[in-house]
Amino acid sequence: MLAALFWSGNFIVGKFATLFEIPPLTLNVLRWISVWIILIPFTYKEIYNNLPYIKKNWIVISFMGVITISTFNSVVYYALNYTQVINAVLMLAAIPAATIVLSSLMKIEKTNIFQILGLLLSIIGIGSIISNGDIQKIISLSFNKGDLWMLVCVITWSLYTTLLKKHKFKFSQFTLIQLMVTAGLLFLIPQFFYEKSIGLELNYNKAFFLILFYVVMFPALAAYYCWQKGVQIIGPNRSTMFVQLMPLFSAIMAIIIFNEKFESYHFFGATFILTGIYLSNRKIRA
Secondary structure (H helix, E strand, O other), X not given: OHHHHHHHHHHHHHHHHHHOXXXXXXXXXXXXXXHHHHHHHHHHHHHHHOHHHHHHOHHHHHHHHHHHHHHHHHHHHHHOOOOOHHHHHHHHOOHHXXXXXXXXXXXXXXXXXXXXXXXXXXXXXXXXXXXXXXXXXXXXXXXXXXXXXXXXXXXXXXXXXXXXHHOOOOOOHHHHHHHHHHHHHHHHHHHHHHHHHOOOOOXXXXXXXXXXXXXXXXXXXXXXXXXXXXXHHHOHHHHHHHHHHHHHHHHHHHHHHOOOOOOHXXXXXXXXXXXXXXXXXXXXXX
């Protein structure tokens, strides 16, 4: 729940970033460089003591870093140039379904009827919130290049969540984040130089540093830690259902911060999302 809350706040802060004309890819690069610098004093000893083990698992750790740290966020930014936000959020709602399928294919977790039913109810709830209770908004959506790129986000995050359960690394969550960031930065830094080459410059003002503080401490450090710990404890199928809380949390934040009205479809959607998460966490008795 905390991971979903912190990532929901990232959308709100991201909106402020656009208002202050902060280049998105540059912000993403500086966020993860900051995370790397913050973590290294606390992780270098564990990394050094586990070097043989890390070398043995470096391929999968690097892969997880590339598909999350560098690929996921960058693809979202790129896709939103070609599609509307409502389309993008709808596509992300497919993450739990993709995770359940991948977990089954990789023989990590079996799927039960409660998880399937919970998934369907949560999708109905999300559809209610992001469409403002107007089903025509969902029916009339047309899929374009941006929507297809969002499928990459769905697959990468689902794969990352599934791999977290399959590979139970023997070092701490923060060390795993450190290693993933190290690999991800190799692909992020060229994006930084790309934005500079097309003339997007960053103003180092108070707004930038406040936004950078939030995206480093909460969506990056705290959220990744909570997500990895949650997947480790309850598995990918149950964990991934909590992604469905993000539209609900985002709506609540928008009401508080931007004075948007709480409508009946918010209540309807929240009820379905919470019911879906409850059902997905139930176990079938033998």
